[in-house]
Amino acid sequence: GMDEIMAALPAEPQNILLPAVLAEIQNNPEHPIRVVLRENNVYDWKPHSLVYLAHGRGDKDVSFLNSEKAFRTMKALGASVFLEDLGVDKNHTTAIVPAFLRAYFWISKLRMLSPP
Numbered sequence: 001g002m003d004e005i006m007a008a009l010p011a012e013p014q015n016i017l018l019p020a021v022l023a024e025i026q027n028n029p030e031h032p033i034r035v036v037l038r039e040n041n042v043y044d045w046k047p048h049s050l051v052y053l054a055h056g057r058g059d060k061d062v063s064f065l066n067s068e069k070a071f072r073t074m075k076a077l078g079a080s081v082f083l084e085d086l087g088v089d090k091n092h093t094t095a096i097v098p099a100f101l102r103a104y105f106w107i108s109k110l111r112m113l114s115p116p
Helices: 002-008 019-027 032-039 064-076 096-113
Strands: 051-055 081-085
Touching: 051 064, 051 096, 064 081
Parallel strands: 051 081
Antiparallel strands: none
């Protein structure tokens, strides 16, 4: 099942690719994968509501740099955005519960400060 598939995958996502393929992706700005990643931009816009980003620096699936870039870009566009570093010991999986709890308490605090 899914557990067997996950166990067979390498710990580092980039290690699933042949070194030559990885090098081509890294060195060719017009590689189809890089083109699609650019088109999948989800940060270059100004949210009209507060935004809370939480990310663990131990995440090897999605780089913490993605959250930092989203934070900087949205902030530069005038958004009210907050970024919380959940720590180097939090990865893509272990950050989920702390992120939800911190987001819950963040929203709860905001509601107490400005009731409906």
